[in-house]
Amino acid sequence: MFAIGSVERDTGISRDTLRIWERRYGFPTPERNDKGERVYSAEQIQRLQRIRRLLDQGFRPGKVVPLEDEALNKLADTLHDVLLSQRGIDPAHTRLIDLASSGDIPALNSALEQVLAREGLSSFVLDTFAPLTKSVGELWAAGRLQIFEEHILTRHLVRFLEVAMSRVGYPPGNPEVLLGTLPGEQHALGLLMAEALLINSGRATLNLGTDVPLDEIVTAAERSGVSTVALSFSGCYTRNAIRDDLEELAERLPRAIRIWIGGDGVRRLRRLPPSVEIMSLESI
Amino acid sequence: MFAIGSVERDTGISRDTLRIWERRYGFPTPERNDKGERVYSAEQIQRLQRIRRLLDQGFRPGKVVPLEDEALNKLADTLHDVLLSQRGIDPAHTRLIDLASSGDIPALNSALEQVLAREGLSSFVLDTFAPLTKSVGELWAAGRLQIFEEHILTRHLVRFLEVAMSRVGYPPGNPEVLLGTLPGEQHALGLLMAEALLINSGRATLNLGTDVPLDEIVTAAERSGVSTVALSFSGCYTRNAIRDDLEELAERLPRAIRIWIGGDGVRRLRRLPPSVEIMSLESI
């Protein structure tokens, strides 16, 4: 049995939210210890994690939190298939997904090496690596991967790409593009793919990684002398938060520095500050 | 001006803690917006981050939270020097630290490559990489590195070691040792160093990375057929939490699987479950 703090840590759902879901949707239904504090069973935590994954895929709390176990399973189960069939099915890609979901890392590794050698880094990133990470995310949301499997896969994919980048070699000279995500944003794969494409086209980069406070980005951009700052926003980031952050950034950054933004969070965005451009991986 | 939630995110100090520090120590002293909510200035956040770093180094809240800006700066400023002089000074190491703190990544990179080529991976990890990461942590605590500089350095060190590992080549066959940290533990460098040493001695590993729930570790260990589970605990982890987690893990893991633990958090630990051993990097 687990305290609300552990549940927050394990599920990424805040205490406040857990308490208010209980009030509004009747789930979760923790018991109480002798101190009167909520204690959650492992089953409820598991269900919360399943809910969390569905929310990350864009479902709304009111639609999924009150669902019974069965309905939840069914929803998650159909999710990946639906998304995959929408995109159309590429047999080579299907094979990679099978390797990924079966957890056969060495086989996945050599399959990736083959594709990389055949297609070159840019095409590999765009046509193979990006869809593969997307599928991993969906498999995860659908509950077909255990947490540890997702951990291993993501780590491995990151490592694979970093090694591939090191083989291309880091371009010499001062960095042109600074990459990073703002606080609260943990998705590093988008940045990494952008970095790979930039390096492959001979442009030096400075990757700050995830979770970088805004004023640190400003300082880093000024000190390093880059001409472009590239930020990635995943779907979790809300539109207004993105707009506010971008306005502040545009204001505080020297005029000469361009801002590129990318990721699932920017798709529905309009009315950007003048120095901000939406970039897709393809356009790098 | 920032809401309490942003401060929690940027400093890693929980809302509850921020409020209770205000009551107990008279710091921070946020103003209020028209809704009556706390709003924190950038200066206060910066001071909170400085406090946070000192706490991570083992100071207690009562000693540092009430301190004035000046006293805080002085304390942080002397910290790294004291720790460094305690360890004794190696000129080669000093040069690396200078490169690291000056942010000259290419120069640091080639310096590391030289040492690696001369000493080999194991000795490089033990005698160069480990002390260097320790120094980076101390410089960070002392406030001599900006957040972004610490980000860049850590990312770079990780990448360097991963590429070095890939050059040695991953040993074939089933993994023998599973590596990971439990939820709440974000320090990945210890795991990475252990992995490098294991790989260099021909043992295949499975690195789950940070923040892995206990039952996922159990499942992963059973499925992958490892003979050893290695966990890392940084100084932030409390002794009792470690003991409880280890007892649960020892109980749920098959008897044949050994448990290794390492990291700053395990130094003062006693009375361990029978299957648990404290391992230092040197003894791998």
Added chain:
DNA sequence: AAGCATTTTTTGTCCTAGACAAAAGAAATT
């Protein structure tokens, strides 16, 4: 002194329920 057990101090987490604004969806308008 070093190891262990006990007491005292310090410290963080959790509780309540209501208020409210931000986000997203739906509907209406240009």
Added chain:
DNA sequence: AATTTCTTTTGTCTAGGACAAAAAATGCTT
């Protein structure tokens, strides 16, 4: 089709007290 307006949904923040876990300090034993 794009923008504006309205409505519903959703998460964040407030307070101060209670309390236990953690760490330090003390005392005791070897």
